[in-house]
Amino acid sequence: xxxxxxxxxxxxxxxxxxxxxxxxxxxxxxxxxxxxxxxxxxxxxxxxxxxxxxxxxxxxxxxxxxxxxxxxxxxxxxxxxxxxxxxxxxxxxxxxxxxxxxxxxxxxxxxxxxxxxxxxxxxxxxxxxxxxxxxxxxxxxxxxxxxxxxxxxxxxxxxxxxxxxxxxxxxxxxxxxxxxxxxxxxxxxxxxxxxxxxxxxxxxxxxxxxxxxxxxxxxxxxxxxxxxxxxxxxxxxxxxxxxxxxxxxxxxxxxxxxxxxxxxxxxxxxxxxxxxxxxxxxxxxxxxxxxxxxxxxxxxxxxxx
Numbered sequence: 069x070x071x072x073x074x075x076x077x078x079x080x081x082x083x084x085x086x087x088x089x090x091x092x093x094x095x096x097x098x099x100x101x102x103x104x105x106x107x108x109x110x111x112x113x114x115x116x117x118x119x120x121x122x123x124x125x126x127x128x129x130x131x132x133x134x135x136x137x138x139x140x141x142x143x144x145x146x147x148x149x150x151x152x153x154x155x156x157x158x159x160x161x162x163x164x165x166x167x168x169x170x171x172x173x174x175x176x177x178x179x180x181x182x183x184x185x186x187x188x189x190x191x192x193x194x195x196x197x198x199x200x201x202x203x204x205x206x207x208x209x210x211x212x213x214x215x216x217x218x219x220x221x222x223x224x225x226x227x228x229x230x231x232x233x234x235x236x237x238x239x240x241x242x243x244x245x246x247x248x249x250x251x252x253x254x255x256x257x258x259x260x261x262x263x264x265x266x267x268x269x270x271x272x273x274x275x276x277x278x279x280x281x282x283x284x285x286x287x288x289x290x291x292x293x294x295x296x297x298x299x300x301x302x303x304x305x306x307x308x309x310x311x312x313x314x315x316x317x318x319x320x321x322x323x324x325x326x327x328x329x330x331x332x333x334x335x336x337x338x339x340x341x342x343x344x345x346x347x348x349x350x351x352x353x354x355x356x357x358x359x360x361x362x363x364x365x366x367x368x369x370x371x372x373x
Contacts, residue, residue: 071100073131074139076120081302086123087115088131089139091146104129109210113150113158114143163202164189170209174227178260187255191235199312200237204298205230211294218346225265226287229272233295239317241328245277281343289343293351296341299358300351306358326366333363 070092076084088106090097094114101108101116104126110117118126127133134142143149150158171185192202208230216222229252236247249270256266272291275281279296281288298309317325341355342348 071131072134072139073126074136076123084120085117088118089115089143091142114148163206175259180258181260184255184259188231188235198315200234208294211297215290220344220346221286222290223287225268226291229269229291233273233276242277249273293342293344293347299355330366333359
């Protein structure tokens, strides 16, 4: 056993964080993570991020405490360390590999399914995307997983709709959703989707234009909540999200973008943001705080301008 953990020193999300690594193999690291209940989302290429309150527990479970310098030295010596300069590309490769596996599991064995998945993934990796890219797609799918694990109904059709919901993204609200829905009609049959599934997935994709599912629309509620989950991100990540969205709308001048964005934020604050019980309880408070803060920044900038 060669599992190492350093001292929690890196501040984020209201606590400090440590790193857990193996200097033997990633298989050993993942086995330790499963045994101790470390969530898969906390894995970052060559280590797991763990909050300070779990440090003693993980040491008791078998992780050897070392200094940050020794952890990096031993990780590098094992050949498992991913250098900082290589991390963005490595993260993207890992996301795409994960997404390919998920598409295969969701779409099923239809002869044309692999080709449809490849086309969708090609679209999600278009160079003009900054927020609506593979990281967003994977997060929506993982949030659907979270909702399902919490007991919220999530069907295969909702997962398929996640794949299609921003497959077309040119920065034109409403039109992007319509064209993405058209893509369901065009590509769905080749992926083995029957007429009823195509119609339902198309309906769900169109629903993401306004995120207002009707009462009792369980799949619509799950998809819309997962799509909006980023609103509840920690403040620093929320700021990164808003910056990425602004880059996608670089074709709009600052006043035009600010007016449109402020309108969206006000509509979000006007009612209940999340429909499912889990999302409303877990995500709504942080989301409202983030959205109010962004709206205040936009209004302050407008007054100064």
